[in-house]
Amino acid sequence: AQRVTQPEKLLSVFKGAPVELKCNYSYSGSPELFWYVQYSRQRLQLLLRHISRESIKGFTADLNKGETSFHLKKPFAQEEDSAMYYCALSIQAGTALIFGKGTTLSVSS
Amino acid sequence: DVKVTQSSRYLVKRTGEKVFLECVQDMDHENMFWYRQDPGLGLRLIYFSYDVKMKEKGDIPEGYSVSREKKERFSLILESASTNQTSMYLCASRPNGLAGGTDTQYFGPGTRLTVL
Numbered sequence: 001a002q003r004v005t006q007p008e009k010l011l012s013v014f015k016g017a018p019v020e021l022k023c024n025y026s027y028s029g030s031p032e033l034f035w036y037v038q039y040s041r042q043r044l045q046l047l048l049r050h051i052s053r054e055s056i057k058g059f060t061a062d063l064n065k066g067e068t069s070f071h072l073k074k075p076f077a078q079e080e081d082s083a084m085y086y087c088a089l090s091i092q093a094g095t096a097l098i099f100g101k102g103t104t105l106s107v108s109s
Numbered sequence: 110d111v112k113v114t115q116s117s118r119y120l121v122k123r124t125g126e127k128v129f130l131e132c133v134q135d136m137d138h139e140n141m142f143w144y145r146q147d148p149g150l151g152l153r154l155i156y157f158s159y160d161v162k163m164k165e166k167g168d169i170p171e172g173y174s175v176s177r178e179k180k181e182r183f184s185l186i187l188e189s190a191s192t193n194q195t196s197m198y199l200c201a202s203r204p205n206g207l208a209g210g211t212d213t214q215y216f217g218p219g220t221r222l223t224v225l
Contacts, residue, residue: 101151
């Protein structure tokens with residue numbers, strides 16, 4: 001069965017430190033991967049998707065099919081990055097995304 | 110800009126009550142979804158619909174039903190609310206899109222339901 005695993009419930013870092021939020025997936029086909037973010041009292045929103053190969057708010061993520069991973073990285077964390085981050089998998093256009101359990105990122109000064 | 114709205118941000122109901130959660134999207138998306146979001150459990154899919162009057166069970170459909178009479182509206186119904194249904198409920202919509210993923214899911218603000 002398809003699955004998304006985010007091994008860390010909570011990641012605490014200091015401002016300016018590098019950040020890596022881990023995401024692994026299980027799917028035998030050609031996946032589409034997304035990262036969603038939920039800031040305090042805001043709705044869940046798309047942060048980035050692997051096919052775009054873009055950097056959003058300094059975050060990047062590379063799909064590694066060999067390791068079935070899609071880790072989210074940022075070289076220098078900011079306090080405003082504190083939020084809940086979800087990794088999600090799509091196996092077909094239009095269908096429900098499969099979400100991981102989420103990682104809370106806490107950035108302190 | 111896609112807009113997904115939910116009828117209530119906060120709702121308090123009593124055990125045994127019938128509860129309706131409404132969701133409306135304005136982008137003519139074919140597909141709509143209901144998730145519940147719980148700490149440590151992430152987002153779990155309750156039901157989804159890929160067309161008017163069509164519905165499919167998700168991972169945790171027990172105790173819930175849905176209705177989709179119009180393309181823009183997707184309702185979640187708790188037939189007899191129980192305390193273990195206290196949760197944050199998220200509605201989402203998604204276009205059929207193109208193969209290769211030019212689409213994504215758009216979420217509503219959520220309804221925080223408390224069942225006493």
